[in-house]
Amino acid sequence: MTTLSPAELYERHRDLLDRARTALDTREYWSPFPESPSKSVYGESAAADGEAAFRALLGKPFPIEVPGATGQVGTERSPYGLDLGVSYPRADPEALLAAAGAALPQWRAVGPQGRAGVAVEILRRINARSFEMAHAVQHTTGQAFVMAFQAGGPHAQDRALEATVQAFTESVRIPGAARWEKPQRGGDPLAMDKTFTVVPRGVALMIGCTTFPTWNGYPGLFASLVTGNPVIVKPHPGAVLPLAISVQVAREVLAEAGIDPNVVTLAVEEPGDEIAKTLATDPRVRVIDFTGSSEFGNWLELNARQAVVYTEKSGLNTVIVDSTDDYKGMLRNLAFSLSLYSGQMCTTPQNLLVPADGIETDAGHRSPEEFGADLAGALGKLLGDPARAAGTLGAIVNDGVRSRLEEAPSYGTVVRASEPVDDPGNPDATIRTPLVVRLSASDEKVFTSEWFGPISFLVTTASTEDSLRLFRDTVRRHGALTASVYSTEGAVIEAAREAALDAGVHLSENLTGGVFVNQTAAFSDLHGTGANPAATAAYADAAFVTGRFFVLQSRRHA
Amino acid sequence: MTTLSPAELYERHRDLLDRARTALDTREYWSPFPESPSKSVYGESAAADGEAAFRALLGKPFPIEVPGATGQVGTERSPYGLDLGVSYPRADPEALLAAAGAALPQWRAVGPQGRAGVAVEILRRINARSFEMAHAVQHTTGQAFVMAFQAGGPHAQDRALEATVQAFTESVRIPGAARWEKPQRGGDPLAMDKTFTVVPRGVALMIGCTTFPTWNGYPGLFASLVTGNPVIVKPHPGAVLPLAISVQVAREVLAEAGIDPNVVTLAVEEPGDEIAKTLATDPRVRVIDFTGSSEFGNWLELNARQAVVYTEKSGLNTVIVDSTDDYKGMLRNLAFSLSLYSGQMCTTPQNLLVPADGIETDAGHRSPEEFGADLAGALGKLLGDPARAAGTLGAIVNDGVRSRLEEAPSYGTVVRASEPVDDPGNPDATIRTPLVVRLSASDEKVFTSEWFGPISFLVTTASTEDSLRLFRDTVRRHGALTASVYSTEGAVIEAAREAALDAGVHLSENLTGGVFVNQTAAFSDLHGTGANPAATAAYADAAFVTGRFFVLQSRRHA
Structure with a gap:
């Protein structure tokens, strides 16, 4: 075994540290550790070796x-x-x-x-x-x-x-050593x-x-x-x-x-x-x-x-739904956000705020009820195949999540029920699809608690303005790690940005593609802010x- | 009146901000605001105008x-x-x-x-x-x-x-805007x-x-x-x-x-x-x-x-006296540090730790008693002329300082008594010279309280090693904003540096010239550390x- 001192390890990794610093300064995309579990990246036998190493740890x-x-x-x-x-x-x-x-x-x-x-x-x-x-x-x-x-x-x-x-x-930032020389009138410094x-x-x-x-x-x-x-x-x-x-x-x-x-x-x-x-x-x-x-x-x-x-x-991760010019993309994006790891992420949206008058979309006007039905449909499509569903949902981590899933339907109208998924590859796993429940703005007591797990509320508000007020007010008081807004109106986006600054939460706007509100990328996205009760700090400012x-x-x- | 927007003010002062940043990064000497109250810097009439402006504020x-x-x-x-x-x-x-x-x-x-x-x-x-x-x-x-x-x-x-x-x-440090592009296999990023x-x-x-x-x-x-x-x-x-x-x-x-x-x-x-x-x-x-x-x-x-x-x-600003090759310079420096603004600085030394065996100096060996007498002599020399003394001492800020000055002598042997100074130019000012009292290490209850004002203790310790132990221990518990050490031995300086790191306080070494432990320079010296109970932060990291x-x-x- 060749061993290196800390100073030698610094020299070995100095370029990587410099490169990482540049990424942090520019906030451009950069990742030194490949995310693909492929043979071409990690080697022919990496997968098998890794599994064997894991198995070797069991039972002792x-x-x-x-x-x-x-x-x-x-x-x-x-x-x-x-x-x-x-x-x-x-x-x-x-x-x-x-x-x-x-x-x-x-x-x-x-x-x-x-x-x-x-x-x-x-x-x-x-x-x-x-x-x-x-x-x-x-x-x-x-x-x-x-x-x-x-x-x-x-x-x-x-x-x-x-x-x-x-x-x-x-x-x-402060150098290890410095020479300080103060000029003196008529003498050496x-x-x-x-x-x-x-x-x-x-x-x-x-x-x-x-x-x-x-x-x-x-x-x-x-x-x-x-x-x-x-x-x-x-x-x-x-x-x-x-x-x-x-x-x-x-x-x-x-x-x-x-x-x-x-x-x-x-x-x-x-x-x-x-x-x-x-x-x-x-x-x-x-x-x-x-x-x-x-x-x-x-x-x-x-x-x-x-x-x-x-x-x-x-906290209360919130989505403000006002309007969209890509209704399908929005539904697909939201459905995936709610489903990923069964919503057991600190970043999964919980409260979806929709105005009572409904929303304008490229597929026409949608009432809150219609939007709920369409979201349920998107969830059904995403999770239709058990094996594929299991790959997105993972398994329920503990009994606390399970009991919240059983309790939540009683508080409102079930838009989509949570269902067990039988994955033939994982017969002993507890796998559940997300639950979506419709509430009104007056059910504040329910939706201002955190329901960790695959539980989301579709909250009907008086208007988008009212959604923004509710967002600002509830996140200020209860915190949030994520927020997102869907709108085709510049003024609404602008107002959502101001509301997010007041609430102290990061904002994602009109996510309809392959980026999801639950995900943040190191070296570019901050995770958490410190500015609301959900966290006292951000990764990693x-x-x-x-x-x-x-x-x-x-x-x-x- | 020509007014400038914040953005225009930034452009006006941008170069100064850049220059200041360089100073902070290098910690070299730099000061944008001249410290000399001279006509050549501030203008012929600045002194008179300033006094007039001050007088105009009085009584209303x-x-x-x-x-x-x-x-x-x-x-x-x-x-x-x-x-x-x-x-x-x-x-x-x-x-x-x-x-x-x-x-x-x-x-x-x-x-x-x-x-x-x-x-x-x-x-x-x-x-x-x-x-x-x-x-x-x-x-x-x-x-x-x-x-x-x-x-x-x-x-x-x-x-x-x-x-x-x-x-x-x-x-x-985080840019106002960034473009993030993540490559996708077989598609647009x-x-x-x-x-x-x-x-x-x-x-x-x-x-x-x-x-x-x-x-x-x-x-x-x-x-x-x-x-x-x-x-x-x-x-x-x-x-x-x-x-x-x-x-x-x-x-x-x-x-x-x-x-x-x-x-x-x-x-x-x-x-x-x-x-x-x-x-x-x-x-x-x-x-x-x-x-x-x-x-x-x-x-x-x-x-x-x-x-x-x-x-x-x-806190308990501490001086560890071990040895010196410039006894006169050390005494002069210490006497000034104790006298400046009548010790009413958060940075004035309070506890001077001297080994019972005495100290080695270029003027021969000195017992703690002899060192005390020599320090008293240096104070006498510095403060002999009332008008000059008043220019160094300033006036006593309030009754709290005065009553501590009266109380302190009862705890030990007075090395130098505090005396009133009658400055003909300031007949109504309360001006006092510093008090120095000798204590032993067993008087810890006295010298581990802060005696804000012109009150210092010459504490006799068993040895320099014991001084360092006492320094580390008392500053850790009670805090300090400054510390200094006098020694001709590299090992003692090294040990003092380690002790200062443990105690969480900045250290001045062998100050015998025109730099004093009570003074710190912006853009180079930190003031406070956060690492001991005297302060939770430093100016300005x-x-x-x-x-x-x-x-x-x-x-x-x-």
Whole structure:
């Protein structure tokens, strides 16, 4: 094994970091990690090797060292019914904090360049394990295989590299050294030599989610890492494996580079241990990243007072439907957005606002009822073939989603019922089509709660103006990660843009083709804003990284 | 009157903004606002005109419009005994919040370039009033005239421009527009046009301090302004005039540029109104800048939960004395640091740590007692002439400082007593020389409190190693804005640097010439770190500005 120091890893990956920086500056399309699970990209045997590697992990303790761990714990179940049987060392929070604290000075001394080099090396190796990762993501989150490959692999790696570059760039904006010479009247200048050192805030904690453990977990993990903070990775009990693999790779790269591998550790708990709370409120933990429920996110914001807390929670993703000149394209686009991964995305539209007078389209005028029927038709067309439907829908991740699906129809008129899909390829998976329920604007109590899963409401409003008012008001109060508008009127688009600025949410306009409101592209699209209650930060702008470190100065006469 | 739009003001000041950005990137010496109050720089009549302008303000209501104000209030008294008699409109918090909220959409729409242009124009005009400002600062803070001119005028303007440039640069890192084209297999690329808009967090509140109302007030004010947040300026009741002049200029420039002047408003209160608390906890206030006591700073951090809170509070500025090859230079430098503005700076050294074995110097070995006597001698030499002493010391700002001066001697051995200075030019001013008291390391309870004012402790430690331990430990717990070390040993300097990184404080090494630990230069030195309890931020790094705005995106098919 040839090992490289952090400085050598930086040199190896320097061009990639530069290229990534250019992408971030221009926001043009760029992706270093190919999203296609094809042989031509990943190699002839990659798919088979990846599956074999995944299978080899099943039914035994996952091979990872966790400082101070006691015993083993396994909490995952596959939404596809596969018996996983993987167990992990059970974490002792105090031992993890001590190990992370002990690793800090060496990691601080590595400096931004070396840390960025290590981070990219970790990502390169994670990328090489993308097929293995795809199986791990599929069998914890319930995503269909291709989506698990893309969202759990290359897309997540893109977001990780984005956070790496952002963290690296922001932490070297102040130069490492400077000469300062102040002219003096009638004498030599006052000359000082100054040194600037990046210092991490402290120990970081990344709390993962169950639906996108890597895509939502990597940005915080890599941003903290590159800015010098040792990171304790605490996966959701339902989706440990994808992050365990990631931590395993990180520790391997760190150790090879001569760094204490406890710069990244894995914290797996027995249900009831509540180690997230224990860790999050420890004075040594100074940075927290969290994706998940508003309830626990708000708890963290209120109680983890010693830390900077980056949360991505939930909200009311909204579509304002006013008019369109591509009715078919709009319906197709919406149907896919509602169906992808059974709506189990923090970005899936929930509230579709339609004026009572109906909408103008290239296929003629449509009343809210007609629009509902047409949307139901588009869903039926998209999901008609069980095998193809399963590839879009994936499986239902847990019982919470199932019970919401059962409850929601009682609140209004069912526009399209949720139905089970029997996929012959996945007989043990729970697969459901999206539910669409029609409500009126007076049902605000219903549609201002988040209904995570394949549940959407077609809300009839007095007018498009009223839709915009409702959008602005509900998103301001309850948050949203996405919003979109359909209109052929420039004035309506303009008003929707202003409303989105007021509401603090990103806006997609007239999506009728191959781009969907639920999807964002790293290096170009921001994910989250911080400007509404759904999230305190965005992947990955400067604000996402600058709170993770300080620059300390020393100076002396030159 | 020729008026210019924000866009035209940006064009006018574009070169200056570019030059300032270069200074920030290199951290070399640069200052656009000359610090010398000389005729050759500011013009033949500038001094006399400035004094006349100041005199014209006395004894009457200050001419400024404050939305919703009721009656007049005057709370200032000059530490030099001059009867000021200036009064200001008494603020109504609700009216100020409503006015700021109403001004927000227009200010948001101006965009980063126009806002930066307006900010620089404000600074240019404040600079032209530097002599008037110097009198206002002298007669509220007690700073001697030349210091009031420099710290209250050009140096404060430098820090303001630094914050302006930092805010401008960070808010345009993401381009305003981008074209995104993703290649598709066997077809046209997916093409999207994207728009990115800077959106302010909300209404900002700047709470000023009594000793450096402009120097400490401008960074937050200008950072918030340039990132689009309307700012309510709430001066300390003891130092209103310098900020009232600043707000007056800001409103004048805004109005001329066609912008609602309520983008900047003045909030003056009757004692007991407690409008800082009312404003700070209002849900509409989303950004707070505060300089002052740890007590109120901590209160803000705990209670203003809806806002991002930037505080600069107090701490234990520490000097580690180990050895020197320029004993005279060290004593002279320290004596000046303790004397400047009677130690009423957040950066004045309080705790001087000296090993019990004494220190090695080019003038031979010195015991702690001998070092104390020599420091007392250096103070005597510096402050021997009353008129010259008064020019360094300025006047005591309030009764709190006086009573601490009376209390401190009882805790240890007086090394040098504080004495009154009778300056014939300022018969009504309260002027005092610094007090130095010797303590032992076991008097930790005394020296771990902050004794704001001309009060320093010479603390005898077991060894330099023990000094470093004490430094690291006390600053970690209680904070500090400055630290310095004197040593001829490379290993001691190295250890002090590590200790300073651990403690989270900037370090000055072996200052023996014309640079003093209490002084920092804009565009090169950071002031504060955020890494210890004395402050949550630094003037002015990226972290100081990125929390003040969000970037919101909209996208559509190209």
